[in-house]
Amino acid sequence: MDKSQGRLAAVPAASETLAPAATHSGHRGLMLEEPLIFEQGVPGRIGVDVPAAPAAKSRLGSFKRKAPIGLPCLSEPQVVRHFTRLSQKNYGIDSGLFALGSCTMKHNPRLNEKMARLPGFADIHPLQPVQTVQGALELIDELARWLKTLTGMPAVAMSPAAGAHGELCGMVAIWSAIQAKGEGATRTRVLVPESAHGTNPATAALLGFTVDPIPADARGRVDLAAFEKKLGPDVAAIMLTNPNTCGLFENDIRKIADLIHAAGGYFYCDGANYNAIAGRVRPADLGVDAMHINLHKTFSTPHGGGGPGSGPVVLSALLAPYAPLPYVVHGANGFALVETATGAAKPFGRLKAFNGQMGMFVRALAYMLSHGADGIRQASTDAVLNANYILARLRDVMSPAFDGGPCMHEALFDDTFLKDTGISTLDFAKAMIDEGYHPMTMYFPLVVHGAMLVEPTESESKESLDAFIDTLRYLAIEARKPGAAVWFQAAPRLTPRRRLDETRAARAPVLRWKPPVKTAQAAE
Numbered sequence: 001m002d003k004s005q006g007r008l009a010a011v012p013a014a015s016e017t018l019a020p021a022a023t024h025s026g027h028r029g030l031m032l033e034e035p036l037i038f039e040q041g042v043p044g045r046i047g048v049d050v051p052a053a054p055a056a057k058s059r060l061g062s063f064k065r066k067a068p069i070g071l072p073c074l075s076e077p078q079v080v081r082h083f084t085r086l087s088q089k090n091y092g093i094d095s096g097l098f099a100l101g102s103c104t105m106k107h108n109p110r111l112n113e114k115m116a117r118l119p120g121f122a123d124i125h126p127l128q129p130v131q132t133v134q135g136a137l138e139l140i141d142e143l144a145r146w147l148k149t150l151t152g153m154p155a156v157a158m159s160p161a162a163g164a165h166g167e168l169c170g171m172v173a174i175w176s177a178i179q180a181k182g183e184g185a186t187r188t189r190v191l192v193p194e195s196a197h198g199t200n201p202a203t204a205a206l207l208g209f210t211v212d213p214i215p216a217d218a219r220g221r222v223d224l225a226a227f228e229k230k231l232g233p234d235v236a237a238i239m240l241t242n243p244n245t246c247g248l249f250e251n252d253i254r255k256i257a258d259l260i261h262a263a264g265g266y267f268y269c270d271g272a273n274y275n276a277i278a279g280r281v282r283p284a285d286l287g288v289d290a291m292h293i294n295l296h297k298t299f300s301t302p303h304g305g306g307g308p309g310s311g312p313v314v315l316s317a318l319l320a321p322y323a324p325l326p327y328v329v330h331g332a333n334g335f336a337l338v339e340t341a342t343g344a345a346k347p348f349g350r351l352k353a354f355n356g357q358m359g360m361f362v363r364a365l366a367y368m369l370s371h372g373a374d375g376i377r378q379a380s381t382d383a384v385l386n387a388n389y390i391l392a393r394l395r396d397v398m399s400p401a402f403d404g405g406p407c408m409h410e411a412l413f414d415d416t417f418l419k420d421t422g423i424s425t426l427d428f429a430k431a432m433i434d435e436g437y438h439p440m441t442m443y444f445p446l447v448v449h450g451a452m453l454v455e456p457t458e459s460e461s462k463e464s465l466d467a468f469i470d471t472l473r474y475l476a477i478e479a480r481k482p483g484a485a486v487w488f489q490a491a492p493r494l495t496p497r498r499r500l501d502e503t504r505a506a507r508a509p510v511l512r513w514k515p516p517v518k519t520a521q522a523a524e
Contacts, residue, residue, distance in 0.1 A: 031496060032085055034089070034496070037074070037079075038513045038515070040078055040082065041072025041073045041074055042074075043073055045073040045074055045075055046073060047074065047075045047078075047079065048076070091438045093105050093107055093108070096436065096438075097437065097438075097456065098457075099438060099441075099455065100453075100455060101410040101412070101441040101454055102272065102410065102441055103297070103441065104273075104298065104455060104457060106297075106300055106457040107457075107459035108300050108302055109300060109366075109367065111370060112300060112362070112363035112367055115362050115366040116362040116363050118362075120136070121135075121136060121358060121359070121362050126353075126354035130335070130337060131334070136358060137328050137336075138335055139362065140158055140356065140358075141328045141335060142365060143158070143361050143365045143368070144156045144158055147312055150278060150279065150282070150373075151284060151288075152282035152283065152284030153283065153284050153288075153291075153314035153315060154315070154317050154320055155315040155320035156312050156315065156323075157169050157312060157313045157315065157323045157324050157327070157351075158312045159350070159352055159355060160292060160310070160351055160356070161308065161356075161357060162310065163197075163199070163270075163272050163294045163309060164199045164202075164311075165309075165311050165352075166271075166294075166312065167199055167200065167203040167239075167270065167292055168203055168206070168351070169290075169292065169311075169313045169351055170268050170290030170292055170313045170319075171190075171203050171204060171207055171237070171239070171268060172322075172324075173290055173313075173315060173319045173322040174236065174237050174266045174268060174289070174319065175207055175348075177318060177322055180322075180346065187235065187236040188208075188209060188236065189209065189210045189236060190204040190209040190210070190211055190235075190237050190238070191214055191227065191235060191239070192204060192211055192212070192213055192239050193216065193222045193227075193241070193244065194213055194214065194215055194446075194447050195216050195220065195222070195241065195445060195447060196240060196241040197245060197272055200239040200268075200270055209236060212230055214226055214227050214230060216447050219248070220244070220401065220412075220447075221244065221250050221251065222244075227256060227259070228259060231259060231263040231265075232263065235260070235263050235264070236266065237260070237265050237266040237268050238260050238267055238268065239268045239270065240256065240268070241269070241273060242270075242286075243277065243410075244273075245444070245445040246401065246402060246445055247408050247409065247453065247455075248407060248408060249276075254287060256287075257286060261287065266319070267288050267289045268288075268291070269283055269291040270292065271283070271291040271294065272294050272297060273408070274294070274297075275379075275383055275409055275458075276384055276409035276410075277380055277408075278377070279373060279376035279377030280377055284316065288316065289315070289319055290313055290316065290319055292311045292312065293312050293313075293314065294310070295309075295310040295311070295357075295360050295363075296308075299363070299364035299367045300363065300367045301359075301360045301364055308357050309357070309360070310356065310357040310361065310364070321344055321345050321346045322346055322348050323347060324347050324348055325338065325340070326339050326355055337355065378458075379458045381458075382458035383456075384406075384409050386460055387407050387409050387456055388407060389465060390411045390454055390456055390468075390469060391407055393469045393473075394413070394472055394476070397472075397473050397476040397477060398417050398472065398476050399413055399415070399416035400412065400413055401413060401414045401451065409455060410453055410454060411453075411455075412451060412452070413451070413452040413453075413454070414448050414450050415428075415449060415451075416450075417476060417480075421485060422485035422489075423484065423488045423489070424450065425450040425451070426442065427489050427491065428452070429442050430488070430491040430499060431487075432475065433492040433494075434491050434492045434495070435471045437468060440454040440455075441453040441455075
């Protein structure tokens with residue numbers, strides 16, 4: 001059927017399976033059926049010759065293994081083919097547009113990867129003598145200088161391992177400052193807008209604070225009147241994400257900062273969405289006291305499963321004395337690591353064993369140096385432009401969550417356009433998979449019903465955006481045709497695996513493969 005005529009012009013009867021045509025092998029063209037590696041293993045098969053180990057007395061005592069370890073036995077070609085086939089089933093930023101909102105799945109330049117693999121960075125160890133790692137310490141110091149310059153903040157803690165770890169760092173610094181003023185027993189409440197990232201209230205609760213939510217107004221931003229009513233002498237801080245999780249800039253942020261400071265509290269800003277404003281706005285000018293920066297989002301280092309995160313925290317002059325150990329200093333004898341408090345410093349302790357995520361530092365600085373200050377500003381500008389282009393071109397067929405003007409780096413839609421169709425946000429997302437796209441973030445933020453949060457990033461060309469937009473327009477129009485629900489609810493149909501019972505998978509996951517038990521056959 002010609003695509004322009006609409007795929008759903010003739011909807012199959014409910015009795016039909018809607019499954020793709022079956023093949024004898026289970027393969028579909030070049031999409032090969034791939035058993036588990038354990039299912040492929042044959043006992044005794046091996047890809048290399050390993051000399052027999054000399055006899056030796058075991059020193060394991062009661063811990064000596066009593067049964068085979070259970071690893072699959074395969075030849076080298078089997079192993080190579082297995083993992084190659086698995087990689088072909090994966091969707092990543094190298095495959096196409098990755099629309100996850102609030103995640104900034106931007107392209108990772110290969111230059112960064114090349115720099116991170118240089119022996120002087122990749123092969124060093126954190127326990128080496130300081131004089132043997134001067135180049136690495138200089139790199140950390142230079143990256144810290146860039147972060148302080150971009151944010152306008154006087155201090156930065158480099159050791160946090162990721163965003164949530166950075167939140168913990170910033171909030172412990174705030175807690176320490178409150179304790180130092182003798183207000184620990186009274187300042188026990190942290191204000192958290194409903195449009196903030198979900199880890200914000202979790203971090204506050206972890207430190208023993210009472211979390212007090214602030215509702216959003218009709219524009220998707222902090223309800224300023226509600227915020228003012230919640231201020232009092234027991235407020236320790238506000239944890240605000242800006243741009244917020246609705247993809248909108250909190251344009252009352254300066255007033256919010258002034259009010260929280262007047263009440264004696266501190267302003268923690270979640271910097272996970274810094275990709276929208278880096279090089280354009282200095283958080284210090286907004287009144288921020290502490291903000292973490294996801295190097296693995298804003299400055300292109302691999303996100304999530306692509307590698308460890310990194311969440312340095314910039315601190316205002318009020319919080320700088322409480323920055324955790326260790327930190328790098330530069331003196332007459334070169335670079336050194338400060339491991340104990342000196343002078344006016346009152347560090348709250350350590351966050352992790354060593355000095356931060358070195359590979360992420362190398363990648364982030366390579367990104368900064370290759371872009372320059374003007375390039376970072378341009379990247380932020382293009383990220384916002386791309387998101388607004390998507391919002392503008394889909395506004396007539398999908399339903400923007402807030403109709404109050406342009407967005408920042410991500411476009412947020414709700415499920416109003418699917419009303420009375422019998423099609424859910426999940427169904428719509430599964431249909432996107434059949435079209436070759438990874439779905440956007442779904443059902444988040446929670447303040448928007450059936451949310452669909454799209455973040456294209458600055459990495460995408462107009463051509464790739466147009467192809468993505470045309471697909472979503474097509475699906476949105478198809479969804480409103482009679483009988484469309486049957487087709488959408490069966491998606492995805494073209495993937496190696498169909499729709500899973502995700503609730504069951506989450507509540508009763510099978511985490512360990514066990515060989516099938518052979519049942520005895522009755523004698524005839």
